Amino acid sequence: MPSSLQGLSPLAATDALFFERAGARLGRPDAERLVQQALEGMDDGELFLEYRESEAIALDEGVIRSATFDTSSGFGLRAVLEAETGFAHSDEISESAIRRAAETVTQIRSGRTGTLAAGPRATNHHLYPDINPLAEGAFATRAAMLSELDAYARARDPRVVQVMASLSAEWQAVQIMRPDGQRVADIRPLVRMNVSVVVEQDGRRESGGHGLGGRYSYTRLLAPDVWKGAVDEALRMALVNLGARPAPAGEMEVVLGAGWPGILLHEAVGHGLEGDFNRKGTSAFAGLMGKRVAAPGVTVVDDGSLPERRGSLTVDDEGTPTGRTVMIEDGILTGYIQDRLNARLMGVAPTGNGRRQSYAHAPMPRMTNTIMLGGDATTEDMIRSTKRGLYAVNFGGGQVDITSGKFVFAASEAYLIEDGRVTTPVRGATLIGNGADAMTRVTMIGAEPALDPGIGTCGKAGQGVPVGVGQPTLKMTGLTVGGTGGS
Numbered sequence: 001m002p003s004s005l006q007g008l009s010p011l012a013a014t015d016a017l018f019f020e021r022a023g024a025r026l027g028r029p030d031a032e033r034l035v036q037q038a039l040e041g042m043d044d045g046e047l048f049l050e051y052r053e054s055e056a057i058a059l060d061e062g063v064i065r066s067a068t069f070d071t072s073s074g075f076g077l078r079a080v081l082e083a084e085t086g087f088a089h090s091d092e093i094s095e096s097a098i099r100r101a102a103e104t105v106t107q108i109r110s111g112r113t114g115t116l117a118a119g120p121r122a123t124n125h126h127l128y129p130d131i132n133p134l135a136e137g138a139f140a141t142r143a144a145m146l147s148e149l150d151a152y153a154r155a156r157d158p159r160v161v162q163v164m165a166s167l168s169a170e171w172q173a174v175q176i177m178r179p180d181g182q183r184v185a186d187i188r189p190l191v192r193m194n195v196s197v198v199v200e201q202d203g204r205r206e207s208g209g210h211g212l213g214g215r216y217s218y219t220r221l222l223a224p225d226v227w228k229g230a231v232d233e234a235l236r237m238a239l240v241n242l243g244a245r246p247a248p249a250g251e252m253e254v255v256l257g258a259g260w261p262g263i264l265l266h267e268a269v270g271h272g273l274e275g276d277f278n279r280k281g282t283s284a285f286a287g288l289m290g291k292r293v294a295a296p297g298v299t300v301v302d303d304g305s306l307p308e309r310r311g312s313l314t315v316d317d318e319g320t321p322t323g324r325t326v327m328i329e330d331g332i333l334t335g336y337i338q339d340r341l342n343a344r345l346m347g348v349a350p351t352g353n354g355r356r357q358s359y360a361h362a363p364m365p366r367m368t369n370t371i372m373l374g375g376d377a378t379t380e381d382m383i384r385s386t387k388r389g390l391y392a393v394n395f396g397g398g399q400v401d402i403t404s405g406k407f408v409f410a411a412s413e414a415y416l417i418e419d420g421r422v423t424t425p426v427r428g429a430t431l432i433g434n435g436a437d438a439m440t441r442v443t444m445i446g447a448e449p450a451l452d453p454g455i456g457t458c459g460k461a462g463q464g465v466p467v468g469v470g471q472p473t474l475k476m477t478g479l480t481v482g483g484t485g486g487s
Contacts, residue, residue, distance in 0.1 A: 007130075010185035014175035017051050017073075018093060025094035031177060034095065035077075038102035039179035043114035044080040044340055045105070046318065047177040049073075049093065050359040053134050054170040059146040061162065067143065069134075074359040079105040080341055081114050087362040117344055119182040123321035127307050127314045128215035133169040133191050136218045142167050145222050153197055153231045159242075160235065161205070162198035167191075169218055176319040184319035190214075190310070190466060192455065193221045197234040199242055206244070206427070208237025209412075213454035216308045237394070237413050240425045247414065247429035247483030253389035254431065254479045255382045255417065258450035260394055262469035266370045266458070267400040268407040268435030269300060273327045273335075274353075274365040274460075275342035277402055284405035284436045285333060293333045294439035297375050300328040302337050304352055304368030310454040311369040311468035315352070318363050322352035328439075339365045357463040367458060369468035375445025382444050382475040389417040390429060390481055405435040408482075430482035438476060446472030 005013040019028040031047065039045040051073040058066045074091040077098060086105030090097040146165050153163045172188040192213030198205055210233040212221070220226060256264065277283035285293060294300075304322030306312050313322050318340050327335050338346070339354030342365055355366035383391065391414060398409035411429040415422045451470035458467040 010187045011175070011183060013187060014049065014173050014185040017173055018049050018175060026098070030095050031098065032181065034098045034102060035177050036179045038077060038106060039079055041109060041113040042079045042081050042116065042179070044117045044344065045078045045179065047098070048076040048078070048317065048356070048359055049175045049177070050075070051173045052170060052358070053132070054168070055134055055139070056166065056168040057143055057146060058164070058166040059150060060164045062147065062150050064143055064146065067139070075101070076356070076359040076362065077101040077105055078362055079108060081108050081112060083345060084108045085341065085362060089360045116180060117340065119178050119180055120184065120315070120318065120320040120350070123315065125305070125314055125321065127305060127312050128189055129217065130187065131189055131217055132171040133189050133218040134171055142218070142222065145227065149195065149227050149231060152228060153235065156231065156235055157199065157239070159199040159201050160197055161200045164196040166194045167221065174317070178319070182319070184315055186314050188215065188313070191216065191218050191221055193227065193230060194455070195230045195234045197231070197238045199235070199238045201242055204242065206238050206241035208234045208239070208241060210234040210237070211453060211455040214308045214310050215312060240413060241427055244425035244427040247390070247426035247481065248416070249481060249483040251478055251480050253386045253475065253477050254481065255379070255386065255389060255391045255473065255475050256471070257391070257393040258446060258448065258471060258473045260452040260469065261392060262370065262372065262452065262471035263395050263398060263456065264407065264409055264431070265300065265372055265471055266367060266456070266467065266469045267398050267409070268405065268433070269439060270302070270367045270370040271400060271402050271460070272405060272435060273337060274367070275336045275338040275346060276365050278336050279342050279346050282403050284403065288333050291333055292331050293436060294328050294331040295442040296331045297445050298328055298331050298439055298442050299326065299373040300370065301326050301373065302353065302367055302370050306369055306468070309369050309451065309468045310456060310466045311367070313352070313368065316354045316363070317356045318350070318354035320350050320352040320354060322368055325351045325353070337365050337367060339363050355465050357465055361463050364461065364463070366460060366465055367467050369451070369470065371449060371451070371470040372472065372474070374447045374449045374472045377444040377446055377475070379446060379473045382446070382473065383417055383422055384420040385444070386417045386420060386475070390426070391415040391417050391422055392429065392431065400435065405437070406433070407435055408432050426483065428484050432480040432482055438479065441476045441478050442474055443477055444475040446474060448472055
């Protein structure tokens with residue numbers, strides 16, 4: 001953050017950014033008055049003020065191919081009455097711009113009046129350090145580290161023919177103003193590193209990648225043991241794929257690795273447990289509260305309160321403190337994740353999952369860190385009990401249909417299991433199934449859940465937000481595996 005803001009509380013820092021800096025075109029008393037006038041007679045709403053700094057550096061073939069720095073700021077004004085939302089935004093934070101936005105959002109009033117919902121509860125928790133990663137050291141130092149990373153990767157193995165790496169960071173400051181005078185602020189750091197390595201042998205090329213990040217200092221990523229570890233992991237995956245043969249196809253038992261494979265859980269189950277889809281009846285889980293939706297032992301939580309995790313937030317983008325929401329407990333559906341609007345309409349409390357990509361977007365129910373809790377099995381037990389199956393250690397991308405629950409996921413690192421032993425690495429394996437059905441097919445759950453390394457971004461309705469996933473190793477029966485290696 002700017003040095004003048006160092007040591008200030010989030011509320012004081014955002015006051016300085018939005019109302020007190022040189023050239024500011026909006027005073028705090030005027031902002032509060034305009035919000036109160038615009039949202040009079042509404043059920044809910046807020047003024048969301050945002051300032052963001054971001055940078056990204058990308059290296060390819062030993063050369064810095066791109067280096068960007070960007071600042072943005074603006075506001076979003078939202079009015080909520082019954083199930084209707086009026087929303088307007090602008091990159092100009094001024095009294096005149098907010099007046100124009102108010103003229104737009106108040107169109108939903110149409111002679112009606114509501115009762116303002118109680119504001120979010122306060123919290124003293126802070127889940128990430130008071131730092132601006134972009135202000136830590138010189139930009140040139142980060143670029144030099146990427147060049148050093150490239151040299152290290154090429155020296156590790158003569159088969160390395162291409163190295164791609166990137167660093168990115170952002171610093172986001174938000175203040176939320178409500179018509180009852182309540183104000184909530186948050187200062188959010190975020191960093192990420194990605195490494196991709198291409199290897200070649202006998203005319204065949206394969207790639208491997210690794211990434212990590214979170215809401216912490218840039219200096220953690222710049223530590224040699226950290227970035228060298230990322231290179232080593234990317235190279236290991238590339239070499240595994242170099243020796244892999246085409247994956248077989250057919251229905252088989254699947255052992256999923258711990259950590260990042262939880263993206264299947266996120267996509268196939270988590271989205272279906274967001275409040276808006278269930279209120280509207282479009283989720284495969286709609287109307288199943290209190291019913292069995294997964295195998296015994298399956299417990300799934302969404303927890304936005306984990307310190308320094310990529311998907312964590314001290315408060316969500318409506319000002320509600322995040323927490324731990326149990327969505328499935330021992331196989332029984334127990335809860336949905338909620339923003340304020342859907343929680344009010346469903347007669348439940350918001351869970352701190354109202355999120356938006358930026359000031360230019362209205363909030364909606366979104367996941368934070370979605371995790372399956374552990375059981376009592378071991379990975380060895382799962383593999384030993386599998387006659388013929390797939391051990392999917394890492395995943396690439398995937399897609400899911402929220403209404404039907406159908407999903408397709410590509411495994412980036414996978415092995416055959418034959419007669420209770422892990423044998424040949426395979427490439428091109430995809431997992432095909434239905435989220436609601438797949439959760440009933442979990443037969444063994446590992447004792448140690450793991451979180452992903454901090455690389456997740458979730459898309460919904462055109463908005464992307466950082467998220468985390470996690471799970472223990474688990475075994476599922478009867479999944480369809482797609483591949484080109486025959487059955």
